[in-house]
Amino acid sequence: MQETLTKKIFNVDELRKDFPILSREVEGKPLVYLDNAATSQKPQSVINAISDYYSNYNANIHRGVYSISIKASEAYENAKIKVRDFINAASEREIVFTRGATEAINLIAYSYGFEKVNSGDEIIISEMEHHANIVPWQVLCEKKKAVLKVIPVNDNGELLLDEYKKLLSDKTKIVAVCQISNSLGTINPVKEIVRIAKEKNKSIAVVIDGAQAIHHMDVDVRDLGADFYVFSSHKMYGPMGIGVLYGRAELLEAMPPYQTGGDMISSVSFKGTTYNDIPMKFEAGTPNVEGAVGLAAAIDYIKAIGFDDIHKQETKLLEYAAGLLEEIKGLKIIGTAKDKTGVISFVVEGFNALDIGIMLDTSGVAVRTGQHCTEPLMEKFGIPGTVRVSFAFYNTKAEVDIFVNALKKAIEILK
């Protein structure tokens, strides 16, 4: 099964050929896909891995004694090892497969949170969180009569660390922040955020939402010092429906199961049940083997390109696009953090984001419009929503040109 990885030479035109969808047309025009922060496109190797699984060794895992079940189990376990190495976890026991980052955060809130958080305790999140990293904590706080505290953001869209320090108290039990903001692209100093929390109190659990970071930069969970780190496969060129919860073994071991059923037990009788060891304890029911196989292929693909080249290309696109956009009258970029990834959110004075998004689509350009599941952040900036373009390494300067020209045309029509 183990493929040898050959480093791909970074040639964007060649790499684009790995992604079949990128050669399709929309309305007779080439698709310009600039909604990568919502989901990424999939390379042929990921599609093939999934197809190969269903064509050659589809079987339920962990219990089968026959060869294809053993092969499927092996593929599933290998995927965990790949994830372990990808984020430098200490053990594959610390890797729980979930439906995605959202389910991973819910798992932490319902399992760890319900166990550890009590009346009057405090949970700290930030103003730039995705709803997925707000609502589970809000629900937990309501149920446990705990208090949700929010780290504010400055006008550039950066977290105010001094305010964060002030929010930390003896009652703080959990800090949950994103590594990269989905609507602004801000890269947060999560290592420092973890350090500050741990200096206050070692037992504060720090949760990092890595959904927007995992495909942009090297992530080393042990270097970050995070207790939990979550992400989704589909944002990193892998399939939808699978994601990862990394948790320090010590914490996962002490946590109660989140869901119960098959595969997560060690023995069941009507008198009682003993649970399986981690990570199986958190994976009730038949897992997403197809997803795991696809995710493993996506990790191979990313490694073959390497984050250096990915980062270079995305930064180049970000700077090029920002330069062109700034020339458009009335256009304002929301989120101008010093440390930023390939996301540009903007508003054009006097024009509605939805109108711009629809008109861009008629030129084949796919962008996102609205609040990007970050309503509180939009409220902070006093805007109903933005147009957001988000780049992947497979985007080109020529695509940025098509986008900017289509935007100018849209503004002309809407004027």
Place this chain on the structure above:
Amino acid sequence: MFVRYLNMEKTIQEIEDEIVDEFSFFESWQDKYEYIIELGKKLKGFPQDKQNNDYKVKGCQSSVWLVTDDEDGRIIFKADSDSTIVKGLIALLIRVLNRRTPDEILDAKLEFIAKTGLQQHLAQTRANGLAAMIKQMKMYALAYKAKQLN
């Protein structure tokens, strides 16, 4: 009665057919949207003091406000939006449903939305609030009907 028929020379069906016909002239979606945008720009007359949450239609990425009045048992719609495209869509709905009886509004199948391709292009997503707008217009019709019966 006779006068009313003169004013109301076209049926809902006839107007819907007209719209489908108009859209068939455009070859690309870009052109169709340009037309919708033109309609949106022309839609005026919404009372500014009613641009508040009381008259806001829920379920839209853009803000939509809708008010009604009635005259001789017929409903008059006035609407506004911060999106020009959504305003254009409202203009189409108003063209079909304005000054109709509650029953006519409730019975309207609004097939022009599917026939023009707008259904496929827009109604799948909640973003534009087209479905929410239609629902709200029919709700008003239902409310007027209930009031008439009482």
